[in-house]
Amino acid sequence: MGEVVVITSGKGGVWKTTATANIGTALAMMGKKVALVDTDIGLRKLDLVLGLENRIVFHLVDVTSxxxxxxxxxxxxxRLDGLYFLPAAQTRDKTAVVPKQMEELCFELKQEFDYVLIDCPAGIEQGFKNAIAGADQALVVTNPEISAVRDADRIIGLLESSEIKTCRLIVNRIxxxxxxxxxxxxxxxILDNLRIDLIGIVPEDESILISTNKGEPAVYNSSSKAGEAFRNIARRLTGEEVPFLKLEASESWGWIKRLFGLRHAR
Amino acid sequence: MLEFLLRFFGRDSTSSSKNIARERLRLVLVHDRINVSPQLLESLKEDLIRVISHYMEIDESSLEVSLNSVDDNSVALVANIPVLKMKRITRESTMYQEG
Structure with a gap:
């Protein structure tokens, strides 16, 4: 039986959906069978990041109802045989699904898939409760901003009082x-303040914006630092020990490169 | 001059916004976790001033009352109360005189 992983943050704009798309794609590249579920009913985004927005016929609410x-x-x-995607409904709201239905859906999905990644909406209301309902473990996404870390702390507190026992942190956009x-x-x-294990550090990277423009997750791009970080997170999720990326400030050379126009967008 | 140079090269750690962020984060998390509002702390501070003022003169403007997390699950109330001078006639002795 597979593993259901919810990706959550409290705050919006921390690259939760980007993380879901990239980790899911990376797992599928490793040969795993993966299902990605967008639970942000009314504000779907995962379809765009994956480049699958034109293929949607049915959605999450069609299934649960x-x-x-x-x-x-x-x-x-x-592109990948083992990667599947269940979109959110765009014209309904979060109350169109209840936690019990999500539990059943997750149970059904994990019979079939190795990993089921749930993209959670921002906030701590019904959408959050739906998203965590069927999850076995959680990845909490935060940014190096106090507002995001505070929200992450709140989310960790809520997860502690749920049935989810494994909870790890992704620091995005460093x-x-x-x-x-x-x-x-x-x-x-961040780790001093949040009592939770780290699973990944992802640098802020132009390649993420470029890959979202194209609808092609950054993990496909071998020269993207963020893509590499997400591939490492996927490997750690499968239990592999992978050292954390050394993020160096290449500032002193950066401006010289920029001066000579050597810094092209990849 | 040295301070200027340090700031110019971005090495002045005391004024870096990261340290401000770290301190603000620490405080806000302590408060969030034990569910204490800043108003509650403010009224505690006022009560402390009132009680202590019976016994000593204190510098109210530089009085600090805050909550700190000691380790994982415990919180300490830390009060830093600068004393200007002791009052000669304490409340207790006044009471004796009256009695």
Whole structure:
């Protein structure tokens, strides 16, 4: 039986959906059978990050309300055989699904898949409760900003009182130059405050925005630092021991490269 | 001059925004976790001033009352109360005189 992993954060804009798409894609690249579920009903995004927005016929609410079978609603990825996607409904709201239905859906999915990744909406209301209902473990996503860390702390508290016992942290959008200059919290500052294990550190990277423009997760791009970080998270999720990326502030050379126009967007 | 140079090169750790963020984060998490509002702390502070003022003159403007997390599950109430001078006639002795 597979493992259901919810990706959650409290705060919006921390690259939760980006994390879901990239970790899911990376797992599928490793040969795992993966289902990605967008539970952000009314504000779906995962379809865009995966580049599957034109293939949607049925959605999550169609499945939970019995309008179609689960197999009919699952969209197969255009590049990877083992990757499937269940989109959220765009014209309904979070109350269209209840936690019990999500539990049943997750149970059904993990019979078939090695990993089921649930993309959780921002907030701590019904959407959050739905998203965590069927999960075995959680990945809490935060940014090196106090507002995001505070929300992550709240989420960790809520997860502790749920049935989810494994809960690990992703620090997204780190900017090594700013950390070096003393203008950004570093990973240790965050870990000192949140009592939770770390599973990944992802640098803020232009390649993420470019890959979202294209609808092609950054893990496909071998020269993307963020893509590499997400591939490492996927490996750690499968139990592999992978050392954390050394994020260096390449500031001193960066400006020279920029001066000579050597810094092209990849 | 040295301070200027340090700031210019971004090495002045005391004024870096990271340290401000770290301190603000620490405080806000302590408060969030034990569910104490800043108002509650403010009224505790006022009560402390009132009681202590019976016995000594204190510097109210630089009085600090805060909650700190000691380790994982315990919280300490830390009060830093600068004393200007002791009052000669304490409340107790006044009471004796009256009695």
């Amino acid at each position: 019995g309008n179609c079978r689960l197999k009919q609603a699952l969209i197969r990825d255009k 900017r090594p130059q700013m950390v070096k200059r003393g203008n950004m919290l570093d990973v240790d500052d």
